[in-house]
Amino acid sequence: MAYRAKTHASDEVAGSFTKQYTRIYDYAHELLERNPGSTIKVKVEPFDGKVIFQRFYACLKACKDSFLSCRPIIGLDGAFLKGQHHGELLTVVARDANDQMLPLAYAIVEVENKDTWKWFLELLIEDLGGRDGLRYAAEDVILGVAQRFCVRHLYANFRKKFPGKNLKRLMWRAATATHPQQWETEMRKMKAVNVDAFRHLMGIAPRFWSRSRFTSTTQSDTLVNNMSEAFNSVLVNTRTKPIISLLEDIRLYMMKRWATNRSRVTSFKSSICPKIQSRLNKEAQQTKYWIPRKWSISGIPCVHALTAMRFLNLNAEDYVPLCFKKSTYEEMYSSIIYPINGKHLWEVTEYQDVLPPPKRQMPGRPKKKRRLEQWELKKSTTKMSKGGLLKRCTMCREVGHNKRNCPNRSQVQEEGQPSTLPQGEPHGPDTQGEPHGAETHP
16 A cells, blocks of 8 residues: 555655656657757657657767867666656766766666667767777777776676785786886786796786777876766766656756856866876875876876976976867866756657556565675675674573474473573463473462
């Protein structure tokens, strides 16, 4: 009864999961009307004279304009939808001038596989103009592009086979090495510690996960896909909603983010963005360390260059690339994501009503949270762990079992020794509340 009441209330507030699919074309038309120049694609599958929803793609005009000022690097990620009909949410995120996330496009697909990613990337490349330097795509979509793996996820798989802090330290030192000679040195150290771990990493080309093989085109030394992870974490509750409510939440978040960043730029005190200024100041304090190729990979002058600039009385901000400047940040968010009308004002299109995809009922209770890895689990600060404590029976006082499966239980009761019943177990009628095995006196 409570579940049905909750479902009815949710339908009234957020809309019915089934009914919202029937207006998906109306929503797409309204989105295009209010944001001209955007790309909205709805893909359906005919079945028995009806059409069933399959995929939805959106790349707003403001996002296209913003990417023209971004560095040529993007991050892709997928996340499960938690609604009644499930599916996958595919997202692509760029990096703005302040080295923060800038969502570009998003899509809802039936499942995450090569076919859906290829469909998504083909539309994305067409929207971004096939820009030279696009950093991530399937080999059969764009030939010769450079790709990077998220080292955090790479290590999560690595540590399942090769745990230990020493191997973790060596792997991350190899990943952060900025030139091939340093990478080879760290890999030789790993080989001396564990040959199998060395062979495992050698099976993955270093151009995917080590800075020693990164090029200077992207002006980014990132090793993780935190930008995409951050965007998906914002949409955790959104992914439980019906399809149009979900899509609207994404658009509203992006619209507010563009507006906030557009007004935020007036508070920048320097000609470069705050996070870049912070990295520059941190680099200037490390006056006795020099890392080769660091400047060319990240775009931010290294400590060696900063020392030379101070000696020559040069301003370090003049040597920061244009992609990190305040003017570039302002240009990125100058475009506007426009609001749309309420659903009662949408134009009714001539397309046939779309039916929701078939439900895929998975065994067990639906999970709302991501399953954490063992190394992600945090110890409780309020509960004491029972690890290391010996289990002792309260009846025979021996170690290794409890009173429920005590092998000496009947013997103890016959000898008349008092025993305790498990909490909540009823007393027998002959004892009238007395413990089992205890003598009763008149």
